[in-house]
Amino acid sequence: MWHLSNCVVGASLEEQIIDEEQIEEEAETVKSVTLTKGTYQVVGTVSVPDAKQPDFAFEVFSFTAREQLLEYLLDCDIIIYNIAESTEQIDEASWAVSALHSEIENFEGTKIFILLSTIMTWTLTKPSDPEDSEAPLTEDDYRRRKAHPNFKDHLSLEKLVIKLGKTKKRKFATYVVASGLVYGMEEGIFHYFFKEAWLGLNPAISCFGEGKNVVPTIHVKDLAAVLQNVMERKPKSYYILALDDSKHKLKEIVKAVSKLGPGKIQHVPEGDALLSYDLTQSDLDHLMVNLTMEAFYIRENFNIHWVAEAGIVENIQNLIKEYKQSRTLLPLKVAILGPPAVGKSSVAEKLAKYYKLHHIKIKDVIEGAIANLELKTTQPDVEEAEETEEEGDDLAVRDAQELLDQVKENMDQNSGRLVDSFVIKFMKEKLLSMPCQNQGFILDGFPKTYLQTKELFSVEEDEEEESNINKVPQYDKIITPEFIFSLDASDEFLKNRALNLPESVVVGTHYTQDRFMRHLANFREQNAEDESLLNYFDEIEIHPVHIDVSQDNDAENTPVIDDIIKIVGSAKNYGPTHDELKELQRREADERLAKETAELVERERREADEAAEKVARWEEWNTRLEEVKRQEQEFLETHSIPLRNYLMQNVMPTLTKGLIECCKIRPNDPVDFLAEYLFKNNPQIE
Structure with missing residues (x-):
């Protein structure tokens, strides 16, 4: 995508030789493209959510519903789906091409749908000539292709894309580009070997199996040039192979990459590849492919300024420079x-x-x-x-x-x-x-x-x-x-x-x-x-x-x-290894656990201290309350003595006589009688 964002629209049509048979079909397309000025505007999604928007991208969008995605796709003239690197895109790409096909009548202009697939859909294809097992497979054999068992979904989607493009090609053109193993810049699948060589931790670079299998490849910039030609030329062929001229064996490729490090290779069993954290089963399937293929169509019909037409081995020094620059691996x-x-x-x-x-x-x-x-x-x-x-x-x-x-x-x-x-x-x-x-x-x-x-x-x-x-x-x-x-x-x-x-x-x-x-x-x-x-x-x-x-x-x-x-300043290398990351994570987990344990112990100690303090405060409060009650009682008793003496001397004798008289006379209103008696016999009045 970076390459396309820097390509002038119509650049691949320079020095174009158009056959007489193609003039009628492609005249309108060539005219519209050559009149367009500027470079391509790249919009799309990113594989890593919340990732920084690439510098070359005109717009990066996200969607929550596929209806939103369809609106974005309808605004684009060219749609490219890459299923070679991620199988997660297969389902979405299948839906997208079908949804676009159903909207053909609403297209304002011609739309192009390109499915970037992989040569793994050819893995089990038999040679066209049974007597010559080394005869290369070409685009003409694409109807006979048989996929690797792990890439049957890729093959099904390829067939669907080609099928939908045959209805109204002037309105909706579909193409399948089957790419060889991509290298260049950050090296893709071959990054495992580049990284192992760069780190230099082992005396030799691992080559899985005997390494005699032929691995079709293409540089990422050359692949971008193929896509540009498809976009601008609208070729007759629905199926296009994107490969360089090399027919290198895996051993030759690994040996060339090893020049970045020890310069030696060692053969290890295929199964050992999965012991590495840097390789997946899909990566291993790609590396162990054994296909002899020729991409005749792009050489005869496309205008490509090749970056690495001869392949990895012949261009290894330039690839090493690209690799270091792309990954900022500076000594x-x-x-x-x-x-x-x-x-x-x-x-x-x-x-x-x-x-x-x-x-x-x-x-x-x-x-x-x-x-x-x-x-x-x-x-x-x-x-x-x-x-x-x-x-x-x-x-x-x-x-x-x-x-x-x-x-x-x-x-x-x-x-x-x-x-x-x-x-x-x-x-x-x-x-x-x-x-x-x-x-x-x-x-x-x-x-x-x-x-x-x-x-x-x-x-x-x-x-x-x-x-x-x-x-x-x-x-x-x-x-x-x-x-x-x-x-x-x-x-x-x-x-x-x-x-x-x-x-x-x-x-x-x-x-x-x-x-x-x-x-x-x-x-x-x-x-x-x-x-x-x-x-x-x-x-x-x-x-x-x-x-x-x-x-x-x-x-x-x-x-x-x-x-x-x-x-x-900061280091310019790969940073911690997987083992170092695991050790770092283990230490962080231990530190986190120790911190949580310490916090738990501290919280329990604090709660125990608070409970003990609460009990102590409660006991102290009760003690003080009892003391206050005692002091109040003493205060009341002390201050009640004069009043009691007064009552005993002045009130109680008269009151006693009054009660006795009341009991003798038994008046109708004892209270009134007693009050009258006390009033008449008050010693102070006397």
Whole structure:
């Protein structure tokens, strides 16, 4: 779709040779197309909901009911349904072509429906000539095609599309484009092999089965060109094969892709493919297809400017560049430099883990190079031997043996150390290796001097270029670091750090007091201000970043690493592997469970504390209530004594006599009698 959005409408009709038989049928179409200006406006849906709208898309729409989808389809002149990548589109595509066909009478102009299918609908097709099993299948054989058992629904939809297009072709033209396995840009099905090669985790790339099956392929841009030709030319053929000229076997393709990484392949059982999280059953079905096919129609009738007409093998270098650019897989090259004990290895190790880079230590490089030479002299590559002349292979073994002898002799003469010429040679080979070129690297403390730096990164210049004083010196951009970090610290700080190292770390290293001071003095002497190795990077305008580690007391160098990450930016790689993602998810789940458990324990503790506090408050309230009641009772009793005395002295005697008199006389109204008695016999009145 990206390619079509950048295509000028009618571009495929340039240099078109129209047969006399086609003039009458296609004159109207050609006229309408050639008069159209501009590029195609691409509208459609995205496979991932809520995904960002592609830059090339004029509009991205979504729908909740198929009636809404039909309205969008009726507004389009050309409808393309891709069922090659997703079987989920089969049902919708079947409905769409049927719904559009039922609306033919309402079309304002001609509509084109293109079904992008797969050559898997041909998997079980028998050769046209039984005596010649290698005779290629062509578009003329499409009526005899028989599908792979897992692609019968694809075949049924292909037949439906062709059938509906035969009724009123001037109003509704339908085509089926059967595509080979698509590669290019992000590589499609072949991405599994590209990723395995790029990561370089295995010594060889897996090739499923014997790899002798012929795999029809086409570059994604060439497929887009085929679709453009179908849209603009309205060919007579309803069924079109979209294939490049290659007839490569799976083994040849995997071998070519392996050049991105180790350059070797290993044959594994087909069933092992499903053990990978990156491959589905459909992917495996495609990879194990064995079809010899020729796309005659597009070569005889279409105007295609091929990107990869010869196929994957012949165009592998361009495909590797496309692959890296499309997936933003850019190698990151960093150098960590500085005096002894400044923390170079610690910082480099953590950065290498964070960015998934190769940690380059000079000792490991030399040991690895010697081990590789020994391996070459004793076990020459069997697979390479099959593909090269025997004399050439013997010559490579002799060269390896000769170099190994020179290295060992040099080490014997220099007390186990190598001269710079060998070190530089091995270091260049390491930095030029595919793992370092794919993911990138972090140089740990090497080079150490100006001369080593210049010899490692410089390239030869012409005499004319050398005479130009102001010209930036030429350097090897492939292996020269993009970021140079110089970790700085005073001698006193470094000395104290070395002295405080644990005994287990110091034993057998140059961190013992005498050796450390000699190394530090040697470093300062070799990197005097006038001839510091950092001067070389300034000369080629890759200016080092100085970081003072003495300002930080963190043994883990966390602030230093954070500063470097801010400068370098985000990683440009695949990110975590599936196993790492699972481990990350497991850790996140464990952390989440621990957090939830801690929150539950805290909530239960808080609830228990609140319950205990509530009980304590209730008991305290009851205690205080009882105290208040007691105090009120005492208060009442205390304040009632005078009144009681008064009643006993002044009221009760008179009241008693009155009650006695009332009982004797028994008046009709005792209350009135008693009141009158008390009034008359009130002692105060008397």
